[in-house]
Amino acid sequence: MEGLRLLCCCVASLLLLGAAEETEDVGETAKRDRSHIESTLKLSEAKPADDYSATLQRLRKIYHSSIKPLEQSYRYNELRQHEITAYHGRTLGSSATDGEITSKPMVLFLGPWSVGKSTMINYLLGLDDTPYQLYTGAEPTTSEFTVIMHGPKLKTIEGIVMAADSARSFSPLEKFGQNFLEKLIGIEVPHKLLERVTFVDTPGIIENRKQQERGYPFNDVCQWFIDRADLIFVVFDPTKLDVGLELEMLFRQLKGRESQIRIILNKADSLATQELMRVYGALFWSLAPLINVTEPPRVYVSSFWPPEYHPETHKDLFLKEEISLLEDLNQVIENRLENKIAFIRQHAIRVRIHALLVDRYLQTYKDKMTFFSDGELVFKDIVEDPDKFYIFKSILAKTNVSKFDLPNREAYKDFFGINPISSFKLLAQQCSYMGGCYLEKIERAITHELPDLLGSIGLGKKPSVLSCDTTGCGETPRNRYRKP
Numbered sequence: 001m002e003g004l005r006l007l008c009c010c011v012a013s014l015l016l017l018g019a020a021e022e023t024e025d026v027g028e029t030a031k032r033d034r035s036h037i038e039s040t041l042k043l044s045e046a047k048p049a050d051d052y053s054a055t056l057q058r059l060r061k062i063y064h065s066s067i068k069p070l071e072q073s074y075r076y077n078e079l080r081q082h083e084i085t086a087y088h089g090r091t092l093g094s095s096a097t098d099g100e101i102t103s104k105p106m107v108l109f110l111g112p113w114s115v116g117k118s119t120m121i122n123y124l125l126g127l128d129d130t131p132y133q134l135y136t137g138a139e140p141t142t143s144e145f146t147v148i149m150h151g152p153k154l155k156t157i158e159g160i161v162m163a164a165d166s167a168r169s170f171s172p173l174e175k176f177g178q179n180f181l182e183k184l185i186g187i188e189v190p191h192k193l194l195e196r197v198t199f200v201d202t203p204g205i206i207e208n209r210k211q212q213e214r215g216y217p218f219n220d221v222c223q224w225f226i227d228r229a230d231l232i233f234v235v236f237d238p239t240k241l242d243v244g245l246e247l248e249m250l251f252r253q254l255k256g257r258e259s260q261i262r263i264i265l266n267k268a269d270s271l272a273t274q275e276l277m278r279v280y281g282a283l284f285w286s287l288a289p290l291i292n293v294t295e296p297p298r299v300y301v302s303s304f305w306p307p308e309y310h311p312e313t314h315k316d317l318f319l320k321e322e323i324s325l326l327e328d329l330n331q332v333i334e335n336r337l338e339n340k341i342a343f344i345r346q347h348a349i350r351v352r353i354h355a356l357l358v359d360r361y362l363q364t365y366k367d368k369m370t371f372f373s374d375g376e377l378v379f380k381d382i383v384e385d386p387d388k389f390y391i392f393k394s395i396l397a398k399t400n401v402s403k404f405d406l407p408n409r410e411a412y413k414d415f416f417g418i419n420p421i422s423s424f425k426l427l428a429q430q431c432s433y434m435g436g437c438y439l440e441k442i443e444r445a446i447t448h449e450l451p452d453l454l455g456s457i458g459l460g461k462k463p464s465v466l467s468c469d470t471t472g473c474g475e476t477p478r479n480r481y482r483k484p
Contacts, residue, residue: 030308040326043192056102066445067348070438074355103169105197105336111235113204116266120304128306132189144183146201151188159184180216196333205246231332237267238279243286251290269303269310300325345450359427364389
């Protein structure tokens, strides 16, 4: 009898132990394999990162010696105050800092609230269940612009410090005011991917909230980051497909950047196949009026979070979609230097066109002025109707400028409203015996120096390192908050 009682106790103990283990297994969510992220983004490679310091220093020299003088002389930064109407697409700072030229590629995350932007960053960096992970939840959780960048240890940086440090390329953000800087935060994380790229997480779009309720110009801040982003992830989920005024304004700001945009339908494994097809079609229907391009945008359908895909869903399809998006990200990282040089060249072309136009306005003004003329009325007539005086047509006829590169004429009404025409010199007068002519230097940079620098990368050559003392690379970046 005693033996039977002992046997029953042992069996009961085993049953309780098994039930406890089963409960523990249910409580722990199975995590999916991350090997495809490591391999696609080449995070497991032991080889050191390529040293591009010589090329970047050469690029800084070209900018400071050949582009910046003309940019400052003809106040291109004033035209940029109206850059949305003057130019579509990516633009450089009013006067590029060394931080902007040497910065890493930037990936920007945009979209409605609680669609999984912060979760996606945690997933790509493997930060879940670590002290580094971004806070996530079903409610709107990200109220700040969060810049995730590389650092030797986990560190949080306040917005006022980031704006004060010109080496970080965020100093222009001071113009949006102290209320915004309180909503800007930087996080340094020791992660190999962040050695080559910077992520920016943004506050979710809430359609029933007016912009002024945020306390800072939300759309203007978004525009600043959009102008500098190399890749833009616009994230949706199946429950937030409606397009309101704030999202419509956001897509208006993305005009001209279609090649950088990647639209993501996140949390796809939460739907059955038939329902997913309906949601996919609804997303296209919502976005069609906002994206005015001939070719429909690519939509990546997957679930960017650590747990395993929900059973009875298209796991293989979701994995392939995820790898395709990672390949796009890796392509931006691999081509970061080529993109930077091409971007600086595009900026130089715009500065040259701006200088040619100001020169033409000035020459026409001088030609029309007589002893008895009212200078203000004469120039007002020229600005109001530049076609009457063939301002833009003469640029196309006499210079190597494409009509598709010309800025909007309306922008020059505002430009000359704050910059009197008499404050400029003709291009022919912008020459010196030792320094040469500004126009010739920027044309040489556009046609020879920057293409040659780009070609040297393709051939695997490394430009010779030149010291800033002899090249005029500009001032050394400094942090106003750092003690000497």
